[in-house]
Amino acid sequence: MKIRSDIVAVYREVHSWAGILAGLFLFIAFYAGAISMFEQPIQAWLTPPAGLPAPVPLDRTPELMEKTFAAFPEARAHYTVVLAPDATQAGRLIWPKGGGGHGHGPAVSVAAALAPDGGVVTMTQAPSEAAHFIDELHQKIGLPLPHDVAMPIMGVVALVYAVALVSGVIAFLPALTRTLFAVRLEGGKARAWLDLHNLFGFFSLPFHIVMAVTSVVFAFHEQIFAVQGHLFHQDRVQHVARMARGPEAGTPHAVAPLAPVELVAALARQAPGFVPDTLDYAMRPMGPGSRKLTLRVAGHDARFGLRGPVSGFAGLDPYTGRVISADYLPGRQSNGFATVTAFFSLHFGSYGGAPVRFGYLVLGFGGAFLFYTGNRLWIMARRRSERRTGIVTDTRGTWILSRLTLGCTTGCMIGVAVVLAVAALSSGALSYAVLSWVYYAVFLACVLGAFCLTARLGAPVLLLGTAAANLVLAMVAMGHAAHGLDISGGVALTALLVAGCVAVPGVRGMTGGRTAHAAD
Amino acid sequence: MRRARLDNRQWVAKLAAGIVPGCALALGVMAVVGGLCHTTGSPMTLSAQLLLWLAGLLWAVILSACFLFRSGSRAWGVLGGGAVAFWLLFALLKSVFP
Numbered sequence A: 001m002k003i004r005s006d007i008v009a010v011y012r013e014v015h016s017w018a019g020i021l022a023g024l025f026l027f028i029a030f031y032a033g034a035i036s037m038f039e040q041p042i043q044a045w046l047t048p049p050a051g052l053p054a055p056v057p058l059d060r061t062p063e064l065m066e067k068t069f070a071a072f073p074e075a076r077a078h079y080t081v082v083l084a085p086d087a088t089q090a091g092r093l094i095w096p097k098g099g100g101g102h103g104h105g106p107a108v109s110v111a112a113a114l115a116p117d118g119g120v121v122t123m124t125q126a127p128s129e130a131a132h133f134i135d136e137l138h139q140k141i142g143l144p145l146p147h148d149v150a151m152p153i154m155g156v157v158a159l160v161y162a163v164a165l166v167s168g169v170i171a172f173l174p175a176l177t178r179t180l181f182a183v184r185l186e187g188g189k190a191r192a193w194l195d196l197h198n199l200f201g202f203f204s205l206p207f208h209i210v211m212a213v214t215s216v217v218f219a220f221h222e223q224i225f226a227v228q229g230h231l232f233h234q235d236r237v238q239h240v241a242r243m244a245r246g247p248e249a250g251t252p253h254a255v256a257p258l259a260p261v262e263l264v265a266a267l268a269r270q271a272p273g274f275v276p277d278t279l280d281y282a283m284r285p286m287g288p289g290s291r292k293l294t295l296r297v298a299g300h301d302a303r304f305g306l307r308g309p310v311s312g313f314a315g316l317d318p319y320t321g322r323v324i325s326a327d328y329l330p331g332r333q334s335n336g337f338a339t340v341t342a343f344f345s346l347h348f349g350s351y352g353g354a355p356v357r358f359g360y361l362v363l364g365f366g367g368a369f370l371f372y373t374g375n376r377l378w379i380m381a382r383r384r385s386e387r388r389t390g391i392v393t394d395t396r397g398t399w400i401l402s403r404l405t406l407g408c409t410t411g412c413m414i415g416v417a418v419v420l421a422v423a424a425l426s427s428g429a430l431s432y433a434v435l436s437w438v439y440y441a442v443f444l445a446c447v448l449g450a451f452c453l454t455a456r457l458g459a460p461v462l463l464l465g466t467a468a469a470n471l472v473l474a475m476v477a478m479g480h481a482a483h484g485l486d487i488s489g490g491v492a493l494t495a496l497l498v499a500g501c502v503a504v505p506g507v508r509g510m511t512g513g514r515t516a517h518a519a520d
Numbered sequence B: 001m002r003r004a005r006l007d008n009r010q011w012v013a014k015l016a017a018g019i020v021p022g023c024a025l026a027l028g029v030m031a032v033v034g035g036l037c038h039t040t041g042s043p044m045t046l047s048a049q050l051l052l053w054l055a056g057l058l059w060a061v062i063l064s065a066c067f068l069f070r071s072g073s074r075a076w077g078v079l080g081g082g083a084v085a086f087w088l089l090f091a092l093l094k095s096v097f098p
Helices: A005-036 A039-046 A058-071 A073-077 A130-139 A147-179 A189-203 A205-231 A238-245 A260-270 A335-348 A354-388 A396-425 A432-452 A455-479 A485-519 B011-036 B046-068 B072-096
Strands: A078-082 A093-096 A109-114 A120-125 A275-283 A293-300 A312-316 A323-325
Touching: A005 A039, A005 A130, A005 A147, A005 A354, A005 A396, A005 B046, A039 A130, A039 A396, A039 A485, A058 A073, A058 A078, A058 A093, A058 A109, A058 A120, A058 A260, A073 A078, A073 A093, A073 A275, A130 A147, A130 A396, A130 A432, A147 A189, A147 A205, A147 B046, A189 A205, A189 A354, A205 A335, A205 A354, A205 B011, A205 B046, A260 A275, A260 A293, A260 A312, A335 B046, A354 A396, A396 A432, A396 A455, A396 A485, A432 A455, A455 A485, B011 B046, B011 B072, B046 B072
Parallel strands: none
Antiparallel strands: A078 A093, A078 A275, A093 A109, A109 A120, A275 A293, A293 A312, A312 A323
């Protein structure tokens, strides 16, 4: 591959500046994103058991619904029938507390069950926010800002990330054939870091391209759709008009909606292989088509990519069980919608089931490491050129960046470990605000520590601190095994691996520092 | 004729061209393609979603490529000219197929 040398030089410079601008944000986004691959299992694991009677069998759901709606008429407006209740959705029938769910994160909900004597038992349930907090940390690239403020900033970082990817490939291509598999550990520290950076970058390139493009679109979709709304004729949309008329307006339908058992059977006939998880019912409160029930089924199918992080969706007519919208129903989508869904599922890792999720966990941690190596290379290159000009100590810019790199990466890793450990240790479900305070206090302490400790002491102390936090998390996780041994083991094993990876350079820095002192 | 060597001396102007007229160009292409395929622009439709991805991808590509222009003014000229051309085309389409 021959690229003009001046173009390579231009893009090498672009790559180093784009990388340094986005690197630390991306480290946090990838570290938290890797963990959020298992958001739902972790959330169920951290949510205290509700203590409701066992859910009624699915065929007795109509009885539960009838009795519940008699006692709580407000639940009719928006309710969910859960086909496989777990810790997060404890009852067969749940509805958001206080009416409307806001759509972001686990809402406080009321779960209903039948006592042995046939009476309705309800319980208000607040699922653990810890897993959702880590997901938000991922989406907001670690910024403590409201979602709608953080999203455009995330979009800018994603664009910079895209530029860094393109420029990195152009800068790296000429040397590709010569150095791809050569990790020259003996040729000096900088050389080893560079080879690792290139190796990780090259072999996860498709993953990174997908992440960059999808993140740009996720960040700016509202604005771009707003532009489209101004340009085109929104009012001619067929199904907006259809929605306004109601699902089956004009045609008389049976008085009562079908029972959940019948709906599940009808769906299984129309979309075999699709495993429904929840039936979400909503009643439009006012306007045309009001008092008509709409039904959206969320479910999964390991054979196809899913539109959401864990679910694909089907719109059903609740009175006949007929699928009226298959746009997001895995396996029943048109080619165009399946193409768009492919982008979403490639970002979420929501295809192929558990093996892909584990793969994404590794790729996410690998991505975080890639950005760390990038920052290390930048610092080393600047030091080298500064030493060449005769400056003995770091210039202010180099010093700030090296301290920020250390503080932000260890702060993120310790903060996430502490959030998970605190959530597992607390008896009740902790609120988002509390977890947010815990995380940002730890994060800030690490950044301050990186700036205040001496250069020789800072790295070993913070790295060993990260290892210690993850060891504690591993122990706490095993202590939480009563809530699910598999997820406890998974969290503990991951924490141990992270602890091991940061402990090695930490110990080396500590002993290296001591021998250096002894030499003095 | 020997081509001048590329460098990053005018990176501010080139990058600004990628951001401002580059964005206008990406949205202009989206508008023309959307006009040609008679999209309604409703986020629930397939055409609107595909146009969204088109615009996002195009902007990322423009931002990556803007450093290849010989100078900042050339970048502004090409990207700005392209944006004006596409938006004029869109206005024409609107007037022909209201």
